[in-house]
């Protein structure tokens with residue numbers, strides 16, 4: 682099926698990578714915050730950096746929209762009742778809905794709970810039209826670090842944590858070897874992925890346990906040095922220590938990361954992914970292939986880089 686995806690705007694490159702990972706594709710068409718991708722197996726309900734996913738109906742020039750709407754067969758998409766949402770189109774939703782109304786058998790409109798939602802988005806004189814399949818209603822803020830019983834100031838925003846998990850293409854079991862209070866493990870667990878979390882710090886693990894229990898999630902938690910972990914998993918997703926505020930246990934960061942990567946390369950099966958956040962000025966070398974590096978702005982003195990690495 683051909684999908685039309687409306688991305689959220691914070692980081693379009695990251696949003697696109699997330700779509701490609703979940704759609705199992707290497708390429709897609711992108712026009713600002715719109716993506717069109719063909720996929721046979723697209724787990725779109727996991728997306729964090731997207732507002733909506735539609736079945737793509739057509740793309741046309743803005744000036745041709747009326748003509749295309751008159752010509753199109755809307756009945757084949759219609760179920761029970763309908764609504765039309767427009768973003769920046771020259772024709773209003775009401776004008777578009779009126780044309781469609783005349784082409785449907787016994788049409789009904791339901792503006793609040795429509796079963797059939799048609800979406801129109803105009804961008805630089807091009808109109809994209811789709812049938813809505815899914816809307817992102819995930820309340821990531823509810824799971825932010827300060828709303829969890831085991832608090833840590835360095836825990837990632839849940840929306841970002843979820844994207845990192847998605848970038849790893851994990852299907853079954855995932856490891857976070859610098860798990861801290863479990864931010865990444867929570868997002869993976871909520872997507873029904875089996876998880877293992879390890880950390881060198883016992884106190885962090887206690888907090889992670891509390892947090893996972895709070896969300897009723899199972900996870901194997903063990904106190905381990907990330908350079909020595911040895912588990913059978915199909916992906917690693919992690920946010921290693923990066924500065925003064927997070928515990929380094931007297932080890933130089935670069936050396937810690939390089940040693941960790943050596944071990945990770947040994948334990949991961951071929952063609953599996955390692956996703957990790959690092960300070961953007963840190964240069965690393967490893968046997969992993971770096972598929973992409975995406976900068977993620979945290980605040981004015983901290984930008985981190987997301988590494989998408991493949992064995």
Ligand SMILES: C[S@@+](CC[C@H](N)C(=O)[O-])C[C@H]1O[C@@H](n2cnc3c(N)ncnc32)[C@H](O)[C@@H]1O
Pocket residue numbers: 833835836837858859860861862863864865879880881882885905906907908920921922923927928929930937
């Ligand atoms: C940036 S924090 C991880 C934050 C985590 N994502 C969360 O949601 O809380 C990095 C973690 O790495 C742990 N750490 C530091 N050195 C380690 C090592 N050698 N092996 C394993 N964990 C280590 C720290 O204890 C800390 O919890």
